Amino acid sequence: MILKPRPDVSLEPALHPGAGSAVSLSSVSKVYGTESGAVHALEDVSIEVGYGEFLCLVGASGCGKSTMLNLIAGLDKPSTGSVEVRGGRPTLIFQESALFPWLTVEQNIELALKLRKIGRADREPVIESLLKMVNLSGFGKKRPHELSGGMRQRVSIARALAQQAEILLMDEPFGALDAMTRDLLHDEVERLWRDTGFSIVFVTHNVREAVRLADRVILLSSRPGRVVAEFPVDIKRPRRVESPEVGTLATEITARLREEVKHHGSSP
Amino acid sequence: MALRPEDQELDEELAALDALEAKAPRARSRARRFWSSLWPKLAAFALVLLGWQVVVWTHWKPSYVLPGPGPAFRSLGHDLASGVIPRAIGVTMERAAIGYGLALLIGSAIGVAVARIPVLRAAIGSLITGLQTMPSIAWFPLAIILFQGGEKAILFVVVIGAAPAIANGLLTGIDQVPPLLTRAGRVLGARGFNAYRYVILPAAFPSFLGGLKQGWAFAWRSLMAGELLVIIAGRQSIGVVLDQARQFNDSAEIIATMIVILFIGIVVDSVVFGVLERRVRSRWGLVDAAAS
Numbered sequence: 006m007i008l009k010p011r012p013d014v015s016l017e018p019a020l021h022p023g024a025g026s027a028v029s030l031s032s033v034s035k036v037y038g039t040e041s042g043a044v045h046a047l048e049d050v051s052i053e054v055g056y057g058e059f060l061c062l063v064g065a066s067g068c069g070k071s072t073m074l075n076l077i078a079g080l081d082k083p084s085t086g087s088v089e090v091r092g093g094r095p096t097l098i099f100q101e102s103a104l105f106p107w108l109t110v111e112q113n114i115e116l117a118l119k120l121r122k123i124g125r126a127d128r129e130p131v132i133e134s135l136l137k138m139v140n141l142s143g144f145g146k147k148r149p150h151e152l153s154g155g156m157r158q159r160v161s162i163a164r165a166l167a168q169q170a171e172i173l174l175m176d177e178p179f180g181a182l183d184a185m186t187r188d189l190l191h192d193e194v195e196r197l198w199r200d201t202g203f204s205i206v207f208v209t210h211n212v213r214e215a216v217r218l219a220d221r222v223i224l225l226s227s228r229p230g231r232v233v234a235e236f237p238v239d240i241k242r243p244r245r246v247e248s249p250e251v252g253t254l255a256t257e258i259t260a261r262l263r264e265e266v267k268h269h270g271s272s273p
Numbered sequence: 274m275a276l277r278p279e280d281q282e283l284d285e286e287l288a289a290l291d292a293l294e295a296k297a298p299r300a301r302s303r304a305r306r307f308w309s310s311l312w313p314k315l316a317a318f319a320l321v322l323l324g325w326q327v328v329v330w331t332h333w334k335p336s337y338v339l340p341g342p343g344p345a346f347r348s349l350g351h352d353l354a355s356g357v358i359p360r361a362i363g364v365t366m367e368r369a370a371i372g373y374g375l376a377l378l379i380g381s382a383i384g385v386a387v388a389r390i391p392v393l394r395a396a397i398g399s400l401i402t403g404l405q406t407m408p409s410i411a412w413f414p415l416a417i418i419l420f421q422g423g424e425k426a427i428l429f430v431v432v433i434g435a436a437p438a439i440a441n442g443l444l445t446g447i448d449q450v451p452p453l454l455t456r457a458g459r460v461l462g463a464r465g466f467n468a469y470r471y472v473i474l475p476a477a478f479p480s481f482l483g484g485l486k487q488g489w490a491f492a493w494r495s496l497m498a499g500e501l502l503v504i505i506a507g508r509q510s511i512g513v514v515l516d517q518a519r520q521f522n523d524s525a526e527i528i529a530t531m532i533v534i535l536f537i538g539i540v541v542d543s544v545v546f547g548v549l550e551r552r553v554r555s556r557w558g559l560v561d562a563a564a565s
Contacts, residue, residue, distance in 0.1 A: 140288065141291070149558070
């Protein structure tokens with residue numbers, strides 16, 4: 006079985022923060038370009054992601070969130086500092102579904118398995134169980150353009166799971182979806198996380214979305230990206246995005262975010 | 274996996290939303306689509322024949338210089354029945370296949386090499402485009418001397434006519450692969466050769482197909498020029514049939530042969546490339562469902 010169920014996964018929120026770090030960023034800085042035109046994307050960022058933790062990163066434009074995900078995914082190297090990934094293989098899920106348009110849904114997932122050198126005979130049952138996990142059984146033969154945005158994102162998630170990744174890095178994955186679909190996908194991601202015990206780093210502009218999903222919300226400043234504040238979310242799951250507790254914390258975080266943006270605007 | 278009541282509810286909600294959002298399949302039948310693309314072509318063909326006949330009726334030129342559609346098609350029928358045209362098509366298409374096949378291999382290799390190696394791009398990137406603008410017939414004097422006017426002289430010009438277009442199509446395709454797809458490929462573990470095989474080349478295919486199509490047009494023109502210029506004994510090609518008809522002042526046969534040349538060009542373009550193009554467009558979702 007490719008997706009090994011972890012013995013320690015219960016139905017309650019899986020592993021809690023504090024059980025060690027799946028990902029550690031220590032004093033990470035990232036500078037693009039040379040001295041004259043240098044862009045400081047990240048400056049002295051230290052973040053720990055616990056095993057099985059659902060972490061949300063919130064920040065205005067230019068807070069270096071995509072840079073951070075690229076660093077964790079190993080697509081890029083930090084200028085200074087270190088990135089350590091211990092909690093399994095990381096994978097990225099992009100804002101637009103990055104499915105390959107020339108392949109069917111099944112073939113997209115199969116490619117992830119093929120690149121892991123899984124034999125042809127073993128692929129089919131895995132593909133089927135992954136499609137089932139994201140509630141898309143029966144859509145395997147469709148092409149990406151025949152699906153809605155929300156369905157495409159769920160295929161992306163299935164494809165990411167096919168990599169046997171245990172750390173999901175999600176870069177505003179639901180930013181382009183309508184509210185109704187987004188709401189359902191929140192439930193779906195939460196369930197997936199609960200059932201698998203993955204660690205998730207979820208980047209979003211949407212503070213309510215962050216509070217709805219996260220164990221912990223980290224607020225980042227812009228240009229350069231720095232950690233400004235950290236908000237543990239102690240609201241009982243399952244949560245609703247429209248519930249008053251979520252609203253209260255979201256209001257608090259938004260106020261802090263606006264302060265940060267204003268501060269940035271007034272500084273030279 | 275957990276099956277709690279709220280999970281079941283979520284499954285149902287998702288399935289319902291999916292059903293609402295999934296696109297309805299296209300309803301028009303294959304036969305109707307075929308007919309709707311065929312009849313305008315037939316109508317245009319009939320109009321051209323009519324115009325031609327009208328010009329002949331005006332006696333602008335004597336009928337032995339410009340025969341009407343009737344004598345031309347009678348001549349075509351005669352050459353088809355006698356086996357002259359079928360044999361000539363065999364010889365010509367064999368050359369076309371070999372020349373185009375070579376151009377495909379060479380053009381693709383050059384395209385990938387130029388895309389991958391920056392120095393090579395700086396060195397010959399613009400040369401490839403330049404070669405495309407060079408009329409291939411201008412290569413013949415050199416090719417005839419180099420290859421003593423043999424079969425190879427024709428092949429040489431066919432390849433040099435078609436390969437730049439194919440290389441350019443592939444190069445453009447590779448350059449225009451969306452960075453998102455390349456990144457997604459890297460995340461999935463497709464690096465180096467695998468990145469090309471599974472991500473970059475398939476993503477470049479629509480543009481490559483454009484290059485292949487253009488390459489065919491160049492190859493076909495070069496081949497016809499070559500067959501008129503380089504006559505090889507015992508090789509009765511379409512070009513030779515055309516040239517002989519000219520020597521006998523047989524206008525009807527000249528036009529009949531030209532019809533054959535036009536027909537082959539159209540068939541390859543619309544059947545081979547047209548089918549490939551339509552398939553790519555519908556797979557990628559580039560067709561408007563209402564229009565196709």
